[in-house]
Amino acid sequence: MPVPKQPGGADPSPESAEDPPSPDLPVPLAAFLNWMRGRLAVAGRGLLLWGLALAGLALLLALLAAFTASALLMVKTSDRYAHLVGAVLVLVAGLALSPLVLLGTRQVARLTRRLSGQWCAVPIADPYLPAPWADGAKAGLRRRLGWLLTDQATWRDLLWVTVDGCVGWILAIAPAALTVLGVFAVLAPYSSGFIRLFGVAIAAFGLWASPWLLRGYGVFARSMLAPTRRAALALRVRELAETRTEALDTSAAEIRRIERDLHDGAQARLVAMGMTLDAAGQLVDSNPEAARALLFEARDASVKALAELRALVRGIHPPVLADRGLADAIRALALDSPMRIHLESDLRGRPPAPIESAAYFAVSELLANVSKHAQARQTWIDLRYTDGTLRIGVTDNGHGGADPARGSGLRGVERRLAPFDGVLAVSSPPGGPTAVTMEIPCELSSPKTSSC
């Protein structure tokens, strides 16, 4: 689900994250030790990234070895028949291994992306095409393989593992290497004074520059691992196709519901009214009293039909939303709710009508959720428009524990927002409070000028 990206602990200067200096050391020394510790940690992470690069390379080499062995055995087939069999066997083994190796490189690339965000302050988005089958559905080997092989990102991962295994890791290992080299130069028994000084300089540089060296590695990784323009567009197209289908399904279901409501409600009542009026017309001379009773009955039926039409209209597009816009429509909603609802709004104009309507029903569904599940006494709604985005926060003081993966209510809200590229984020620890934030990119039209 689309939850806004976390900043990802991406802080290249390690000092901020460290413990306070211990009290019995002089302050500058303690600060220096702290600094040292932080930089050494960075160098250590560089070493781990190097290890990852080598692991990726090892995967490729294993595959390469299998094919090479097969090729070598084939060269020798002129001598013996058995060699050919061996060669074919190794070839088959290599081919069978290939998908596993591809999956392995994908895992290496995934880990690199994540670590690049956490350690190098260079977050990298995943470029993979989503699986073309539904979540949790089983897919055959051929489908899985096809999915893997047709994704351009698979081949870019392979390229990355190769390049990273050969030269990329040099940047990752640089902080540790420079430090070790410097320390070695200082400690080696045959070093002269000049070389020792040089060693100190090298080690100091290695430690000082470690965050930037690692960052450089991250930037390098991003240049190869980030989604290409084409991949980004492919992802976008898929997302649009999905949300469009969902939106069409939802609106078709909505229209069916309206048709059914009209058919069973107002229409049926009008038919009954017509029949009652006809009966009244036939009785008006012979039995005026009965005719009068029927007329009153017809009047009551018309009142009921109107009430049903009103309820229906409220569910399609509430009049107050059309009249006054989002803030007042939500205010009207709040007035009808048994909960205490506090509304704050800084909307100066009106979002486009479809977005306004989606936002209104999203809030309405959230409020219904709150009163159904959260046992909250108060709810706060916050409407803001900043940087081309409509932000709606709905926070309650109920008992929390809302989960968009389980609750169909939150999933429905998400579906409502998706066609507008709107996203929903939920924070609901057990014990509360629950905070739901919705964001919809849109333009605001200038407020309507009143004629009175």
Next chain:
Amino acid sequence: MRVVIAEDIFLLRDGLTRMLQAHGLDIVAAVDNGDDLLAAVAADPPDVAIVDVRLPPTFTDEGIRAALAARRKVPGLPVLVLSQYVEQLYARELLASGTGGIGYLLKDRVFDSAQFVDAVRRVAAGGTAIDPEVIARLLARNTGDGSLAALSPREREVLALMAEGRSNAAIAQRLVITERAVAKHTASIFLKLDLQPSDDDNRRVLAVLAYLGS
């Protein structure tokens, strides 16, 4: 009694005019938009203005805005707003526009012409007529937190009718009880809700609405 009507749909305007005339009311002007309404009430203030919420040119809440503007122009002008749907939000805005002389009813209420004309007369006399649906929603909102739990079912009925703006006599007639019984119920309600009792019908309505709306 002199009445101005603002309603943009000809059939309804015509029907309303004929119905009110049949009850002996004098229709001095029947217009189809907010600006004409303002001109009509400013030129010759009527006893009451009956205004539809949806009017041209915007067909949104033009009628509410026209009603509020008319009351600014002619302070104390009794206004009865009619609508296909009712909102507490609009009821509050209308009630906040001055004390008394305010009505806010669903259009369906004209089906019962006797009751409707009664409401028109009440508003013209400076009273209040709030639609039962608004009151029902106000009450529903307040039953949640238990502040009305102390009231008996009969007292709640009386409270609802009182909030609509009806006098003791009207409540007595509606519930088929004596006026003395109604007075007893209202006294008990005011005591239980810790409200200041008042003999003035209008002040009483506003106190009850303020209590329910807080």
